[in-house]
Amino acid sequence: MDSPLAAVAKLAGFYLRKGGRLPILIVAVAVFLLAAVLYGEDMRSLAEYSWWRYKALYETDYAPGDPFVPETCDLSDGDWVFDQDYPPYREGDCEFLSKQVSCLQNGRPDTLYQKWRWQPKNCSLPRSVPVSSSVDSMLCDSDLFKTRSPDSTPGGCWSGYETVVPRGRRSRIVDGSRIIFPIKEYHASIEFYWAPFLVESNSDEPEFHSIPVRVINPDSVEKHAAHWKGADVLVFNSYIWWMNDPRMKVLRPGAKNWTEHQEIGRKEAYERVLRTVFDWVDRNLDPNSSSVFFMSMSPLHGRSMDWGNPNGVKCAKEREPIRNMSGVHIGTEMGLWALARKAAASTARVPVAFVDITAMSERRKDAHTSVFTMQQGKVLTPEQKAEPAKFADCLHWCVPGIPDTWNQLIYARFLSGRRPQRYFNATLALEMLRGKRMLFVGDQGPVAPGRKYKQKQDAGGQGVGRDYTAEHYAAVRVQEGCTHADIQEAVESVDGGAASKPEKLR
Known part of the structure; x- marks a missing residue:
């Protein structure tokens, strides 16, 4: 029996011998079958998870993007809608993209996790669009600063902004706990400062922080804050490092070294730390020239039972978001979330915008690196990938992916009260940063070439x-x-x- 492609070829030959033109339907079928032969694996993936299926499920009439996102709009309340135009950039566009989160390069067979766009219910985010070749990369989130710590919280956003700099004109300065990306043409810089607990701790050394007994000084931030002064945009986050133990070791008053500590509850310690940080913000920043954000926690997806998949193994082989969160509890420490939101709203002089990424990210069990990642500097072997219970990473995120949405939220909040924009691309992000110093502070830290x-x-x-x-x-x-x-x-x-x-x- 002839193959479908051969049958179509015979039918086409019949029409051509008759001197007629090929019907458009025959041309279309031939092209489709040829693609199926050449790209069989990809076509099977599309057949299983086609955008037509998702278009029917998630059809939405969306505008290109609201030119002005009102401050009253709750950007965290919305849905993930399937968008065949996503992602707005590719893995290869990101010069500093860590291979740890380059899921396609590491063997992930599908790209569906890249095709979901966050749509708030009562407004629209400025839409990410491609840019001209002169600025050839979008806000790729390189995850550069998540490779050492077990964290994938919003500090990764900062490296997304790093890649708005045109390729060939990017440079990187490594200085102790700081990584600096200068943007000379715009008299700006994008920086990251490693401070896993925000306040001073015995884990502050960016490379040698794997300390069995971690101790914090919840009332002292000056050593770190000396590097924060002068920042025009400050983005704080701290979460995963708090989750090792329900009780925290804190330095005793008057202690002379880190061995002199006592234990208090995690929430009490977190609240004290937030109070210390935001008190510093109120005392040292100018509300007329500084924008301050606090990013909420990024969730883990380590138990497939949480979303009703008893046969699953952690986040492995998950291919779509959680559609209905009713009755779903991922296990995020919402007590810390509530403390952070309350503390951000309590500053007396300098406003702090609480950027809530938690609920939207809890839906994305499909977007983690899973077994398509690296361990100890090497891509997982086929044998390791076959053991997801042991090797699946359900904390870090594939890139392009969810961290890009976090960047959009910061951008939208930063633009509130400023010049309206319908679209979000690298050129606009650079204009947003013109003459500014943008600093991300948190618990991600780089392993960068040339670092001391x-x-x-x-x-x-x-x-x-x-x-x-x-x-x-x-x-x-x-x-x-x-x-x-x-x-x-x-x-x-x-x-x-x-x-x-x-x-x-x-």
Whole structure:
């Protein structure tokens, strides 16, 4: 029996021999069948999860985007609608995209998770659209600052703004706890500052923070805040690092070192930290020139029973959002969410916008990196991918994906009361940042080429006497529990016995 493509070819030949034109239906069928042959796997994916199916389910009459998003509009109340024009950029457009979140490159077979657009119920977000070739990348969220910590909260948004800079004109400066992307043409910068608990803690070293006993000083922020002064846009977040234990270790008043601590409840500690941070904001920022945001928590999807899939394994093989959240409880610590919202609304002098990403993100069990990610610097092997219960990452997000929506929320809130815009693209984002310093503060931290990695301290608080470059760190792969002698010996073997100087910051 002839294949469908052969049958269509015979029918086309009959019409051509008769000297007639091919009917448009035959041409269309031939093209479709040829595509099915050439792109069989992709066509099967589309057949299973076609946009026509989703168009029927999620048909929505949306405008290109509201030119003005009113401050009274609840951007967190809405639905994920299927949009065949999404995503507005591709993985390859992002120069600094971490391979950890490059899900397609890591073997994910479908792109459906990229095709959902957030639609608030009572207004529309400025719509993401492609831009000219002179600015060839959209707000790709590189997740660059989530590779070391088990966190995928909104600090990743900052690196989305980083990629609005035209390709070829991007530079990166690594300076201790700061990563800086200068935008010279716009006299602006986009920065990230590593502070996992926002206040001072014994986990503040951006590279050596895997400490068995984490202690915070909930009433002290000045060491960090010295780097925040002068920022025009400040975006705070802190969540996952709070979830290891229901009780937190806090420094005792008058303590001389981190061993002098006591335990208090997690909520009490979180509330004290927020009060400390927002008190600093009120005292040190100008409400006429500074915009301050606090991003709510990003959820995990580690239990498929939470959304009624008893046969599932964590978030593995999930292909669509949760449609009905009635009775669904993902397990996010909403007590901390409530404290953050209340604290953001309580500032006396400088307004703090609470950007709620939690509920919308809880629906997206389909958008995590799952087994299409990296572990210890290597893409998961086929054998590891076959064990999702052990290896699926249901915390980090694929990019393009949900973090881009978080960026849109910041953009919409930033524009409230300013010049209306229907669309959101890289050019407009750059104009938004002209002459400004945008700083993200939170619990994501980069492993960036050229970074200086400070040594761990010994029991007496002393270092081993040198700094490490990214190349040293990657070669040594320092694991928790190594002694300083082990580290130095390994580094010296990398150097061939020579104590080389760290790379200079570019």
